[in-house]
Amino acid sequence: MLIDWFTVLAQAINFLILVWLMKRFLYRPILHAIDEREKKIAAELADADAKKAEARKERNDFERKNAEFDQQKSELFSQATEDAKAERQRLIEQARQAADSYTTKRQESLRIDARNLDKAFIQRTQQEVFSIARKALIDLAGVSLEERMCETFTDRLRGIDGMAKARLTETLRSSSDPAIVRSAFQLSESQRQKIQQTFSEIIAKEILVRFETAPDVICGIELTINGQKIAWSLADYLSSLEENVDQILNNKQMITPGAESNSKDTHLAESHS
């Protein structure tokens, strides 16, 4: 008999026991370990996915920010370019204005210089004219002229009247100092007597007269006493003439200050002539 039924029974029981033991000691722990590992891997994969998603999100954010930054950069750049252009325009305008102003100032300065030159030239011319006149008169002063001047002086003394005569008379009478008669040339004795005589006629009294020679009295005679002065000389006429000429020139400058700016050369030429 190949089949022993007790053995069959025992083996069946053995097998069932083995099934239970294997389940207890092998399958359950192994499957548990595999499940745990799979869970862990799944968790890690999920974590990796989450990180990936986060990284993607961050990358998108970064790209968006980058794009915004680029846009801002280009905007700022264009704005800066515009500003620079405007600033350049402004600076050019300012420089042009400064140049204009400088040119105007320079023109004004040139005009003033020209005017000063004109003035100096005119003054010099005037001085020269008068100095020539004075020199000519001094050179021409001779005996006859001196005679004539002396007469003219005495005539003037006689011609004094009214208040001036009274004041002169009073001064001559009350003065203790001698009256000083100054002339450009040496008076002759007759001339001195004549002058003395004339004083006497005027104030009816003999007075002390001192005669002096003073070259600065151009072609003339003057009487000085106690601060009062009676004189006749060509210098007076010359001074008068000089004042008149100055006045005329000043008036001319006052009348035509604007008209002369554009025609300096013409003006100078006119001044020369």
Add this chain to the structure above:
Amino acid sequence: MRLSPDELIFWQFGFFKINATIVFTWATMLLLIVASKLITRKLSTDLHRTRWQNLLEIIVCGIEKQIADVGLSHPLKYLSFLGTLFLFLATASLCTIFPGYEPPTGSLSTTVALALCVFVAVPMFGIEAHGLGDYLKSYIEPTVIMLPFNIISELSRTLALAVRLFGNMMSGAMIIAILLTITPLIFPIFMTALGLLTGMVQAYIFTILAAVYIAAATRIRQPNSKSDGAL
């Protein structure tokens, strides 16, 4: 010369006896349990694990995949039964390389016991899946006339399972024993190697057939998918 390890009896008390089949079965069981216990004592759930754990995981996952390939939708439910079946048979075959070891599967009693286990397990899984009525109804499909044939089919395939395994394992052991008496050198080694291959193939066949039977029982509403292994 013994035809079966059943005949080597160590202890007997009336009906109860302890023969070589039972002892070698216990030895195999002990080996399996101790090895499992030792390896699973410090299992790692990390990515790094020991080589032994790797081996066990490969075996368990391989069995699970095979069960799934057969067509069982919930392989983990059948893993304990089918996996133990395979591991027991494979271990018994592998241990034949140890001199003096006689595979318990070389005993018809053992193979009958295992076949009976399958014979009982198939309807149990079938009933669990679809209920008693539906399961019993499968015996009268497609017609009532098929009832005796279905019953004969159930019985005969169980007997075929038992005898196929016994025949292969016993023949292997017998061939080696005969060859040892004729040519004690070289040839027994080849035959042992062949016996190992045969044993592994038989373990695989036994387990796959059991899985197919269970699959057929749990897919009872599709009679065309019911297949019988002819191996």
